[in-house]
Amino acid sequence: MEASVFPVSFRERFQNLLPAIDRALQATVLPHLPENLRQPIEYFLSLPGKKIRPLLTLSACEVVRGEWAPALPAAIAVELFHDFTLIHDDIMDQDALRRGYPSLHVKYGDSLAILVGDALIGLAYQQLMKVPAPALEPATRIFTEALVKVCEGQALDKAFESRQTVSVEEYLDMIGKKTAWLFRAACALGGICGGGNEKTVHRLAEFGFHLGLAFQIQDDLLDVIADPRQLGKEVGSDFRMDKKTYVTLKYQAVLAERPEATRTYPAQAADYPHFDAFRQALQELGVVEAVQADADFYLRRTQELLSTVAPLEEANPLSAITRFLEHRQY
Numbered sequence: 505m506e507a508s509v510f511p512v513s514f515r516e517r518f519q520n521l522l523p524a525i526d527r528a529l530q531a532t533v534l535p536h537l538p539e540n541l542r543q544p545i546e547y548f549l550s551l552p553g554k555k556i557r558p559l560l561t562l563s564a565c566e567v568v569r570g571e572w573a574p575a576l577p578a579a580i581a582v583e584l585f586h587d588f589t590l591i592h593d594d595i596m597d598q599d600a601l602r603r604g605y606p607s608l609h610v611k612y613g614d615s616l617a618i619l620v621g622d623a624l625i626g627l628a629y630q631q632l633m634k635v636p637a638p639a640l641e642p643a644t645r646i647f648t649e650a651l652v653k654v655c656e657g658q659a660l661d662k663a664f665e666s667r668q669t670v671s672v673e674e675y676l677d678m679i680g681k682k683t684a685w686l687f688r689a690a691c692a693l694g695g696i697c698g699g700g701n702e703k704t705v706h707r708l709a710e711f712g713f714h715l716g717l718a719f720q721i722q723d724d725l726l727d728v729i730a731d732p733r734q735l736g737k738e739v740g741s742d743f744r745m746d747k748k749t750y751v752t753l754k755y756q757a758v759l760a761e762r763p764e765a766t767r768t769y770p771a772q773a774a775d776y777p778h779f780d781a782f783r784q785a786l787q788e789l790g791v792v793e794a795v796q797a798d799a800d801f802y803l804r805r806t807q808e809l810l811s812t813v814a815p816l817e818e819a820n821p822l823s824a825i826t827r828f829l830e831h832r833q834y
């Protein structure tokens with residue numbers, strides 16, 4: 505399968521780390537696993553994901569002047585955790601495509617997909633246990649805390665589906681848990697493995713958290729405006745599931761500020777006859793720009809936080825990752 509999803513400059517910038525992550529991920533597939541478990545794990549790990557979270561771990565480790573190699577198991581644990589959430593999320597949302605290929609549950613069935621997700625968490629902990637003391641205890645605490653937070657976030661996301669209204673604060677709390685907490689953990693783990701002090705690790709964690717918020721807001725936007733071939737999955741799936749997203753909240757906020765527009769535009773995304781009509785309204789009302797501006801707000805905050813840890817120069821790998829994510833189309 506096509507392994508690289510990056511522009512050449514990004515691939516060159518991370519030419520040591522990306523292949524190391526890929527090799528270490530493949531090595532987690534234990535040969536003695538039963539064929540019907542090993543094969544789907546191999547399938548999922550070979551799909552062309554961006555590997556942003558393990559890159560964050562290794563880069564955070566470098567930023568505190570640690571050697572990245574001892575942090576590699578923690579980075580792999582983070583990616584396996586992420587893969588687990590994607591597999592279970594695809595089952596819950598009945599999404600047919602992931603990373604441009606059939607979702608695991610489509611290819612192997614729901615039961616095996618659930619089992620693969622469960623196995624990945626076990627494999628993730630096996631990796632995490634390789635973190636040397638004294639980093640092991642805080643690393644395990646942060647990783648486990650993130651597991652619980654992501655679950656909470658997913659539960660809130662599900663609960664929002666059956667609610668009429670959700671406030672921006674509630675929404676930010678939900679994506680903070682569902683998405684940003686794992687970015688936070690990825691960065692904190694790198695800082696811890698690299699020997700960073702408590703204050704620095706905290707700043708890296710906050711950097712990761714804000715990056716995660718921006719990432720999820722962009723993700724909501726991409727579900728509306730991306731090219732499905734580039735995105736690797738269908739667009740409009742949030743619309744079809746009637747999900748509360750940053751885009752739908754912003755849509756409502758824009759209409760609230762312009763009462764005259766309510767004569768032309770329906771009050772809710774769900775009131776549109778089809779996705780294309782909703783997408784067109786988002787463009788006409790300036791919702792797309794407004795959502796991007798809010799994502800940019802959180803991206804700027806990441807740079808303020810990062811500058812308290814290390815200079816924001818070309819060589820700073822966390823800056824390079826932020827720049828890549830700023831312009832991402834997938």
Ligand code: GRG
Pocket residue numbers: 552553554555556588589590592593603650651652654655658682683719720723834
């Ligand atoms: C953690 C116990 C536990 C349960 C998981 C299913 C679930 C509960 C949570 C879902 C969390 C989720 C899928 C959040 C969305 C995060 C997101 C935007 C993922 C896409 O990340 P990318 O673009 O994916 O980095 P690639 O494919 O590049 O790796």
